[in-house]
Amino acid sequence: MKIAVINGSHRGRNGNTNSMVSAFLKGAKEAGAETVTVFLAEKEIKYCTACKACWFKTPGKCVIRDDMAEIISLTEDADVRVLATPLYFDNISSLLKTFIDRLMVTASPYWGKDREGECRHLTTKAAPQLVMMANCGFPERSQFQVISHWLKRHARNLNAQIIGEIYVPQGALLSVRENELGMVISNYLKTLETAGREIAIDRKLTPETEAVLEQKFIQDEVYIREVKKYVDSLLVKQDDQ
Ligand SMILES: Cc1cc2nc3c(=O)[nH]c(=O)nc-3n(C[C@H](O)[C@H](O)[C@H](O)COP(=O)(O)O)c2cc1C
Numbered sequence: 001m002k003i004a005v006i007n008g009s010h011r012g013r014n015g016n017t018n019s020m021v022s023a024f025l026k027g028a029k030e031a032g033a034e035t036v037t038v039f040l041a042e043k044e045i046k047y048c049t050a051c052k053a054c055w056f057k058t059p060g061k062c063v064i065r066d067d068m069a070e071i072i073s074l075t076e077d078a079d080v081r082v083l084a085t086p087l088y089f090d091n092i093s094s095l096l097k098t099f100i101d102r103l104m105v106t107a108s109p110y111w112g113k114d115r116e117g118e119c120r121h122l123t124t125k126a127a128p129q130l131v132m133m134a135n136c137g138f139p140e141r142s143q144f145q146v147i148s149h150w151l152k153r154h155a156r157n158l159n160a161q162i163i164g165e166i167y168v169p170q171g172a173l174l175s176v177r178e179n180e181l182g183m184v185i186s187n188y189l190k191t192l193e194t195a196g197r198e199i200a201i202d203r204k205l206t207p208e209t210e211a212v213l214e215q216k217f218i219q220d221e222v223y224i225r226e227v228k229k230y231v232d233s234l235l236v237k238q239d240d241q
Contacts, residue, residue, distance in 0.1 A: 001200060003028050004078035004128070005037040006071075008085040008096025012041035016135050019174040020166065021084045023189040024133065027196030036074055040095040043067040048101040055109040062105040071099075072106070080163065080199060081128040083151075086171070087136035090146045100154070107158075120157050127160035131199060135171030139220040143169055164205050166195060166213055172227070173217045184217050 005025065009015035018039075025035050044066045053063045062068060075081065085092045092100075107121040114120050132151045136143045144167040155162045168174065176185050191212045198205050205213075217223075 001032075001079045002034040002036070002077060003080045003082060003200065004075035005035065005082040005084055006075070006096065006099060007037060007039050007041075008083070008093040008099065009039075010041050010086075010093060010095060012039040015086065016168075016171040016174040017084050017086050017133070019189070020133050020135055020168060020192060021082065023192035024082070024166075024196035024199075027193030027198075028200040029196075030193070031197040031200035033196075033200035036078070038071050038075065040099055043071065045071075045095070045098050045102060047098055048104055052109075054105040060105065062102065064102075068099075068102045068105075076106075078128045080131060080203070081160075082131045082133060084133040085147070087134055087138075087143055087147065090143065092134070092147055092150065103158075114156065114159070116156075118156070120159060123159050127158040129161045129163045129203060130155055131164040131166070132162070133166045135168040135174060137170075137172055139170050139216065139223045141167055141169055141214065163203050164195065164199055166192070168213075170217050170223050173223075181218065188213075188215075188217065 003025070005021055007015075007017060007021060009017035012018070021037070025037070029035055045068055046064050046066050049064070051063065054061060057063070083092070083096060085096045088094065091097075106125075108123060110122045111119045112122045130151065132147065134144055134147055148165060148167070151162060151165065154160075173181065173185060176182050191209060195205055195209050195213060198209060218226075
């Protein structure tokens with residue numbers, strides 16, 4: 001089975017999003033999955049101009065010359081597509097949204113009603129199953145409400161099945177390696193490896209893994225206090241200059 005990760009973090013390989021994804025992929029690879037990762041930050045992806053040439057003039061081909069065609073050919077045979085993003089103003093990153101809009105080339109210009117009686121693009125090919133992975137700066141899981149809701153709409157539109165949603169608040173802590181907190185993060189990354197293995201083998205997460213992945217690293221109050229200290233220290237340094 002093949003897993004294609006679309007990483008929409010503007011910090012690319014150095015991002016907290018990639019810390020999550022790397023652990024997940026480690027587990028998936030150990031379980032035998034073939035994987036490919038696309039760092040959108042390293043690619044040139046222009047906006048969809050809504051010219052509809054991909055529907056009416058050059059069916060199935062986008063006329064924009066950039067890296068999108070290469071990404072589609074690299075990932076189109078994936079069984080599972082992982083959409084990975086930092087939370088940006090309560091939503092997916094602009095890089096990821098620009099990529100998603102360019103998937104217009106893969107959608108049929110014909111519409112039809114789905115089982116719930118809502119229109120969506122008719123598809124000729126089964127869309128890959130979807131896993132959503134996101135992290136954010138604030139400490140509450142409720143910060144991901146929009147992404148989770150959007151994912152359900154997106155999956156419906158593409159006629160795809162969602163097989164996992166992994167959301168990490170307090171994302172700034174994902175890079176901590178020292179002290180007791182470093183141990184907590186290291187254990188969390190191990191659980192992400194387990195999640196990768198489960199998706200590679202069973203195409204679903206066990207309730208046990210989901211429960212561990214939903215645990216916070218530290219209490220909100222402690223996190224908020226530490227972030228304030230960090231911000232204070234950076235601002236003091238600037239004042240010194
Ligand atoms: C433009 C921008 C918008 C952001 N908006 C939010 C937000 O709405 N809520 C939140 O909790 N964190 C927000 N953050 C923080 C990021 O989600 C957080 O730093 C995350 O760990 C970044 O992941 P990355 O290192 O992969 O880029 C924002 C960061 C940026 C740069």
